[in-house]
Each structure stands twice: as structure tokens, then as C-alpha cells.
Amino acid sequence: MTAILQQPSLTPQSISTSDGAQIAYYTIGTGPGILVIPGALADAATYERFAQALADQFTVHLLERRGRPPSSPQGANYSMATECADVQAVLMATKTSLVVGHSYGGLIALEAARNNPHITKVAVYEPGVSIDGAISMKWMPAFEQLLEAGRPMDAFVRFSLATGPNRGRTLPPWLMKVMLQRFIPANEKQRMLRLLPECLCEHQEVARLDNHYQHYQEITAAVLLMYGGKTGSHWVDLAMQRLPTVLAHSATHAFPKLDHFGIDKNGPEEVAAVVSTFFTQEMLGRS
Known part of the structure; x- marks a missing residue:
């Protein structure tokens, strides 16, 4: 793990879920709470720089999703519902209402926000929303x-x-x-x-939820859709086109010089600045 998670003050906190799993998260910063949901092939440590860039203004909770120690394994009954329940449990434990998700974590964030008054603001970077089979599963x-x-x-x-x-x-x-x-x-x-x-x-869950995006009309939270101008993936372009048509309150922000890994590798500070502004505006009152 990277340095942020090795500091004594950032040892993992853990909650127990209704199915008996342990879900860990790491906390840094001071201010209103933000929950960061990692993407596929990523863990909490992947978002170190992003969290640090927000820590002066926010209390950032980095979720360690199932399958990533010290959290419990995914288990045989793993599903998107499992992920959403875990997110909700951590939100309640931390009294947090602001959510950030990247890629598959962005899909989780959108699913968790459906009919959920506890989530007031969501910022997603290239959420893994498959539309018309745009995210290939042939592999x-x-x-x-x-x-x-x-x-x-x-x-x-x-x-x-x-x-x-x-x-x-x-x-x-x-x-x-x-x-x-x-x-x-x-x-x-x-x-x-x-x-x-x-x-x-x-990704089996991504496939199952293909063309599920119209259900996001059930999201009452304001949503910031972010993408990198250098990503060059059809599924991202399609998601950025379609999602605003179903979201009640949304804004879109492009990062011309970043790609799919802008939030965690190429430009986390740049992304954090935009997210910070969006979340601060929410606290002043959403229009």
C-alpha cells in the first residue's frame, strides 16, 4: 500500500454489514464527508493523491471494496446490490452524503444514489455504464x-x-x-x-446492467459527470451523451488533457479541484 495508508492515523476503520462481512475504509482530512468508491482493479490506496488534494476542505473516506483486504471477499452471492448496501452502510457510519466514484466505482455510485435521499451529491469520473452493449463482454x-x-x-x-x-x-x-x-x-x-x-x-454486473441507465431518473442528487478528452473509448462517449438525458440534476465537465485514469494517476489534483467546487456549491444550495 502507498504511504497514506501506512500512517498510524490512517489505519483502517471497519464496519460490519448485515450479511456479516467486514468493510474497511480509510479517512483523511477535515470538513464535510466524501466517500470515494474505487474502480475495478483498484483499491483505496489507488486514490491517495486525489484524497490528499481534497483533505484541506473535506473529510475523505476511501472505501476498500469487497475483495480487497482487509475488507471481506466478494463472496458467492456478490452483486451490485451488495456493493450498494456496503456503500450505504459506510455512508451511515460516517454521516456522509457526498460520493465520488471512478469507472466501476462510478457505476456503483449511480446505482447507490437511486431513490436514496441520504446521497445529496455525486461526482463520477467515466462511470462504467454500458449502453447498447458499448462495454464489450466478449473477452x-x-x-x-x-x-x-x-x-x-x-x-x-x-x-x-x-x-x-x-x-x-x-x-x-x-x-x-x-x-x-x-x-x-x-x-x-x-x-x-x-x-x-x-x-x-x-464486469458480469456491468453486463447485467447494460441499458439500465434510464433508471437513473430515480436519482434526486445532483450529479457531476466527468471524462477525459484523451480516453478515446466509445462507451465513455455514449455514456456522456445519454446520462444527462435521464438525470434530473446534472452537469458535465471534460478534462481535455486527461484519460480514463485522470482521477487516480494522470491528474488527480486537477479533478479534485473541480469536484471540490461542485461539492462546495452543493453546500451553498443546489439550483
Whole structure:
């Protein structure tokens, strides 16, 4: 884990859920509470810089989702409902009403906000909302077979080719494998490979919720939709087009120089500044 989670004051706090699981979270900062929901292949530590950038104005709670120690495993009955129940439990425990989600974490945030008066404001960065099958799931059978065969790196290649930017999907698998091994830091790669089984279960939920976005008319919270101008993925473009048509209160913000990992790697401070402004405006009164 990175430094933020190694500080004595940031040892994990934990709550028990109704199904007997333990859900951990880490807290930093002072001010109104924000719950940050990590995406697939990510954990709480992934959002260290983002949390630090908000800590002067907000109390930031970094959720450690199921499947990421010290939280409990996903379990055989894992579903989006499980994720939403975990989010709600932490919101209640921390008296928090502001939520940030990234990618799959953004999908969780939107689902958790449906018919939920406890959530007053949601900021999502490229939420993993699949519309018209835009997030491909064709990779899943081969991915699962490779995991069972003890070839996690090859499974990761399959996933990256299928879900990454449009421009990279025509790369030969051997070249993608070389690039992933060369450009992803060793500790980050180790975390990603460890979370591949969880990633599969999470994307099964993405597939199940394909074209479910019209239910987001049930969200009364104000929603900030964020995306990176350099992401270059059809599913992101489609989500940014369709989501504002169903959300009662929404705004959209583009980061021209950032990609899908802007919130956690490429520009967390820039994203945090926009999120901070949006949440501060909410506290002054939403129009």
C-alpha cells in the first residue's frame, strides 16, 4: 500500500454489514464527508493523491471494496446490490452524503444514489455504464479460462485489449503484453493481477446492467459527470451523451488533457479541484 495508508492515523476503520462481512475504509482530512468508491482493479490506496488534494476542505473516506483486504471477499452471492448496501452502510457510519466514484466505482455510485435521499451529491469520473452493449463482454470466456489455467498476465492482456481505448484494440496480444509489463509499475501490476477474479465478477454486473441507465431518473442528487478528452473509448462517449438525458440534476465537465485514469494517476489534483467546487456549491444550495 502507498504511504497514506501506512500512517498510524490512517489505519483502517471497519464496519460490519448485515450479511456479516467486514468493510474497511480509510479517512483523511477535515470538513464535510466524501466517500470515494474505487474502480475495478483498484483499491483505496489507488486514490491517495486525489484524497490528499481534497483533505484541506473535506473529510475523505476511501472505501476498500469487497475483495480487497482487509475488507471481506466478494463472496458467492456478490452483486451490485451488495456493493450498494456496503456503500450505504459506510455512508451511515460516517454521516456522509457526498460520493465520488471512478469507472466501476462510478457505476456503483449511480446505482447507490437511486431513490436514496441520504446521497445529496455525486461526482463520477467515466462511470462504467454500458449502453447498447458499448462495454464489450466478449473477452470474458477466454479471460476466465486463462485465469483457471494460471495465466493471469495473458488474461489481463485480453481484458485490456477489449476494454481499453479504441486506438489500442487492434494491437497484437504479444505487443500489448510487452507494453503492460514495461509501463505499469511492478507494485501496481501485482495489485491488478491479484484483483482479476474480482474484476470478472464486477464486469458480469456491468453486463447485467447494460441499458439500465434510464433508471437513473430515480436519482434526486445532483450529479457531476466527468471524462477525459484523451480516453478515446466509445462507451465513455455514449455514456456522456445519454446520462444527462435521464438525470434530473446534472452537469458535465471534460478534462481535455486527461484519460480514463485522470482521477487516480494522470491528474488527480486537477479533478479534485473541480469536484471540490461542485461539492462546495452543493453546500451553498443546489439550483
